[in-house]
Amino acid sequence: MEEKRVKGLLLDADYEEKVNGSVIRLFVKSGGKVLIFHDPSFYPYFHVKAEDPKKAAAEISKAVFGEGSKAFRVSEAKNDLLKVEFKNVSELKDARKEIRSLPTVFAAFEYDVPFSKRYLIDKQLEPTFGIELAVEGDEIKEVKAAKVQGEEFNFAAFDIETLSPGRFSDAKRDPVLMISFVSAKGEKLLTYNGKLQGAKNVEVFESEEKTLRAFFKLLAQEKIDVLATYNGDRFDLPYIKERCKTLGIKPKFYPANESFSVKKGGRDTHVRLHGMQHLDVYQMLRFLNRFGVVNLIKFDLESVAFSLFGNEKEKIRAEEINEIWEKGEGLERLAEYCIADSSVTLKIAMQYAPLIMELSKLVKQTLFETSRSSASLLIEYLLMNKAFLEGKVVPNRPTDEETSQRIMQSFVGGYVKEPTPGLHENLAVLDFSSLHPSIMISHNISPENLNCGHRECRENVSPNNQQFCTKEEGFLSGILKNLFETRMDLKKKLKEIGKQGEGALLLNARQQALKILMNSFYGYLGYARSRWFSRECASAVTAWSRQYVKGVIDKAEKSGFNALYGDTDSAFLQIPEGKSDEDVKKFVEEINASLPGVMNLELEGFFKRGIFVTKESGEGAKKKYALIDRQNNLKIVGFEYVRRDWSNIAKETQRNVITAILEEGNPDKAVEIVRDAIKNLKGGKTPKRELVVLTILKRPLNKYDSIGPHVAAAQKAVQRGKELGTGSVISYVITKRGKSISDKAMLEEYVEEGNYDSDYYISHQVIPAVIKIMRELGYSKEDLIQGGKQSKLGAFG
DNA sequence: TAATTCGCTAGACCGA
DNA sequence: TCGGTCTAGCGAA
Numbered sequence: 001m002e003e004k005r006v007k008g009l010l011l012d013a014d015y016e017e018k019v020n021g022s023v024i025r026l027f028v029k030s031g032g033k034v035l036i037f038h039d040p041s042f043y044p045y046f047h048v049k050a051e052d053p054k055k056a057a058a059e060i061s062k063a064v065f066g067e068g069s070k071a072f073r074v075s076e077a078k079n080d081l082l083k084v085e086f087k088n089v090s091e092l093k094d095a096r097k098e099i100r101s102l103p104t105v106f107a108a109f110e111y112d113v114p115f116s117k118r119y120l121i122d123k124q125l126e127p128t129f130g131i132e133l134a135v136e137g138d139e140i141k142e143v144k145a146a147k148v149q150g151e152e153f154n155f156a157a158f159d160i161e162t163l164s165p166g167r168f169s170d171a172k173r174d175p176v177l178m179i180s181f182v183s184a185k186g187e188k189l190l191t192y193n194g195k196l197q198g199a200k201n202v203e204v205f206e207s208e209e210k211t212l213r214a215f216f217k218l219l220a221q222e223k224i225d226v227l228a229t230y231n232g233d234r235f236d237l238p239y240i241k242e243r244c245k246t247l248g249i250k251p252k253f254y255p256a257n258e259s260f261s262v263k264k265g266g267r268d269t270h271v272r273l274h275g276m277q278h279l280d281v282y283q284m285l286r287f288l289n290r291f292g293v294v295n296l297i298k299f300d301l302e303s304v305a306f307s308l309f310g311n312e313k314e315k316i317r318a319e320e321i322n323e324i325w326e327k328g329e330g331l332e333r334l335a336e337y338c339i340a341d342s343s344v345t346l347k348i349a350m351q352y353a354p355l356i357m358e359l360s361k362l363v364k365q366t367l368f369e370t371s372r373s374s375a376s377l378l379i380e381y382l383l384m385n386k387a388f389l390e391g392k393v394v395p396n397r398p399t400d401e402e403t404s405q406r407i408m409q410s411f412v413g414g415y416v417k418e419p420t421p422g423l424h425e426n427l428a429v430l431d432f433s434s435l436h437p438s439i440m441i442s443h444n445i446s447p448e449n450l451n452c453g454h455r456e457c458r459e460n461v462s463p464n465n466q467q468f469c470t471k472e473e474g475f476l477s478g479i480l481k482n483l484f485e486t487r488m489d490l491k492k493k494l495k496e497i498g499k500q501g502e503g504a505l506l507l508n509a510r511q512q513a514l515k516i517l518m519n520s521f522y523g524y525l526g527y528a529r530s531r532w533f534s535r536e537c538a539s540a541v542t543a544w545s546r547q548y549v550k551g552v553i554d555k556a557e558k559s560g561f562n563a564l565y566g567d568t569d570s571a572f573l574q575i576p577e578g579k580s581d582e583d584v585k586k587f588v589e590e591i592n593a594s595l596p597g598v599m600n601l602e603l604e605g606f607f608k609r610g611i612f613v614t615k616e617s618g619e620g621a622k623k624k625y626a627l628i629d630r631q632n633n634l635k636i637v638g639f640e641y642v643r644r645d646w647s648n649i650a651k652e653t654q655r656n657v658i659t660a661i662l663e664e665g666n667p668d669k670a671v672e673i674v675r676d677a678i679k680n681l682k683g684g685k686t687p688k689r690e691l692v693v694l695t696i697l698k699r700p701l702n703k704y705d706s707i708g709p710h711v712a713a714a715q716k717a718v719q720r721g722k723e724l725g726t727g728s729v730i731s732y733v734i735t736k737r738g739k740s741i742s743d744k745a746m747l748e749e750y751v752e753e754g755n756y757d758s759d760y761y762i763s764h765q766v767i768p769a770v771i772k773i774m775r776e777l778g779y780s781k782e783d784l785i786q787g788g789k790q791s792k793l794g795a796f797g
Numbered sequence: 798t799a800a801t802t803c804g805c806t807a808g809a810c811c812g813a
Numbered sequence: 814t815c816g817g818t819c820t821a822g823c824g825a826a
Contacts, residue, residue, distance in 0.1 A: 265798070268798070290800090374798075374799060374800080375799090375800045376798095376799070376800055377798095379800080410801090410802075411801090411802080412802080412803095413801070413802030413803055414801095414802070414803070415803095416803060416804075436801095519800090520800055521800090522800080522801065523800025523801045524800055524801090525800085525801085526800070526801050526802085527799085527800045527801070528799095529798090529799070529800095530800080538801075542801085542802080567803085567804095568802090568803085615805075615806095616806090621804085621805070622803080622804055622805080623803075623804055623805070624804090624805075638804090638805080640806095645807090705809095705810090706808080706809050706810065707809070707810095708807080708808060708809070709807090709808075709809095740808085740809080741807090741808065741809090742808080742809075764807080764808095768806090768807090
């Protein structure tokens with residue numbers, strides 16, 4: 001057969017079990033459709049370390065593992081290791097358990113890298129980006145990453161509604177009622193309810209079975225590459241699978257025309273399709289939340305749609321869906337609701353897909369995998385890639401025992417300066433850009449660089465006495481440097497073309513992806529389950545960070561500024577009379593001239609006023625402040641206002657007080673604001689939504705030693721039949737009835753308007769939130785509650 | 798299946 | 814009943 005060259009986008013890599021063994025399969029989007037290729041030349045393998053490799057090789061070749069599993073090939077590899085290959089994955093799994101018990105074998109490495117991930121790493125392929133292959137028929141002869149243009153993925157989202165007759169839907173009994181499907185081609189609703197005949201975008205089929213078949217067909221017709229769901233991992237797709245089983249049909253998904261397995265790993269369930277990338281937007285948002293790309297508390301689709309796009313989406317409850325279906329009234333509304341779910345799911349998917357795809361490319365894992373990864377996994381993929389390229393062995397994961405040893409010995413973190421409480425005017429905030437990464441790069445911090453012993457490297461010693469080589473670029477620091485420089489280039493380009501410029505969105509996604517990875521390195525070094533754990537490195541990073549930040553603070557004082565505060569990578573300076581903005585800029589330049597490598601101090605901005613408060617103990621409170629810049633932009637940090645476990649009434653009152661003081665310099669107005677809130681509370685006029693407190697249950701309800709209000713509220717709700725557990729968001733109100741606060745706490749949904757304990761909200765919510773601020777201006781609690789007292793002398797100098 | 802440390806504060810809990 | 818201590822959650826960086 002003739003050899004052919006193919007170019008396209010790499011959509012997926014998995015493997016199939018064939019008679020000859022496990023065979024890698026690639027899905028490539030090319031010419032508007034997905035092509036499937038196999039690579040029978042690549043075998044599952046791991047590495048083995050032996051004192052006498054020749055002897056060990058002979059022994060391994062003869063050995064039988066499990067029930068008849070054998071190595072297929074043993075060869076010499078990098079670093080005096082042996083490469084042990086197998087015909088299929090299950091033989092490898094048998095062997096990795098037993099091989100270390102062979103007398104000639106010391107250790108095994110990289111035995112837990114999944115086969116298709118191994119392939120992507122070894123071939124250095126970039127999922128969701130370009131790939132070039134030489135093929136004969138469907139057999140891969142050569143493959144490499146390449147630039148490809150003019151090809152793009154088709155995205156779609158779907159959502160199902162199911163019957164739930166007085167209980168949670170059970171896929172064994174309750175049918176799928178309708179399926180909404182939204183793609184670039186428009187919106188569709190598939191159902192078999194005749195009453196919906198002729199409704200907008202609706203296609204009616206004869207039965208549930210035919211509806212499901214039509215859905216599978218639609219995916220193929222539209223050649224969908226990325227299928228977005230909202231919680232499809234745990235609900236929609238397992239449900240469809242179970243329905244198909246009950247109805248006796250086979251789910252067939254484009255492009256492999258195969259069903260799927262539901263992978264249960266620990267607490268998580270994932271549905272991985274073959275070829276088509278299942279992007280569970282719920283999982284993706286959790287992922288993005290971890291990196292601060294989004295900041296969400298409640299993850300139901302309605303809350304998410306509201307936080308991200310501000311659109312109020314209707315929620316139809318399960319009981320109501322049931323009623324609508326059975327009575328046949330309101331079916332169109334239900335159809336619209338179902339479509340709206342898919343629609344918003346697709347919108348979120350499209351918005352963040354560029355970022356996830358850039359990350360996929362960087363860590364060389366599929367979109368499916370990347371969008372469900374943890375920070376540590378991302379870093380691990382990245383490091384494994386680099387290790388492969390440099391011919392280094394990937395360290396094994398620590399045992400549970402090692403892990404707990406590591407956890408027991410923590411290390412010292414960043415420096416936080418106690419602030420000078422009070423109201424301050426004319427401030428400048430300085431901070432180090434990418435502090436931890438820049439320290440790692442500039443001091444070449446990497447585990448194998450520790451105590452190199454070279455004479456010429458002896459100066460490179462951290463304040464906590466860790467010495468790092470300066471001759472050889474470190475493994476971790478080298479990777480970081482690369483990411484850092486690439487990101488700098490991107491940011492430069494972005495600046496040139498402007499935020500609205502062509503391609504700016506992609507460039508921004510790229511630099512954001514790099515930032516996410518860079519920021520995870522330091523954490524990974526100190527993470528107990530890390531393959532590249534190094535307390536020495538992690539503690540050296542923070543030791544240097546403390547030194548640098550304190551250095552800036554000291555020098556600022558010496559230069560005549562008042563250093564008010566600093567936290568980890570920042571310094572807050574008050575600019576005294578006689579000093580100017582220019583002096584600040586000059587100071588920053590001076591500091592930068594003294595910094596090594598890529599370290600850089602930035603002027604974050606000037607602020608006309610700022611306030612720090614005093615703790616109960618009389619010290620200045622760290623990690624709490626409010627600033628206002630010269631354009632009147634307010635920045636509130638650490639205060640109750642930014643905390644979800646405080647009521648809106650307390651938070652809003654606090655924000656209004658801060659605004660009155662910082663923006664208008666008007667503490668009298670602040671007092672009025674507080675009195676107003678108190679008056680409303682006392683009058684019973686404050687609406688329920690202003691009183692709700694949100695707290696997340698961190699453990700099962702029976703595992704609490706101390707029963708706080710949120711636990712008490714949850715317990716009462718469970719008694720009423722509500723399902724709540726670890727991870728549930730408890731929204732509660734403190735009601736009138738009960739002795740302790742916990743007694744009075746009740747889930748918001750059971751509380752009627754007006755039923756709240758006004759004393760609690762006044763003295764435990766509003767007053768505590770504002771008094772710490774007002775106290776700095778000389779006001780007392782009594783001033784806020786009673787009338788009379790006027791502006792204090794000296795509040796504004 | 799899980800990136801790190803530092804810090805604040807509430808409300809329960811417990812013993813005097 | 815009071816006051817100190819502990820549990821728990823969340824935020825900053």
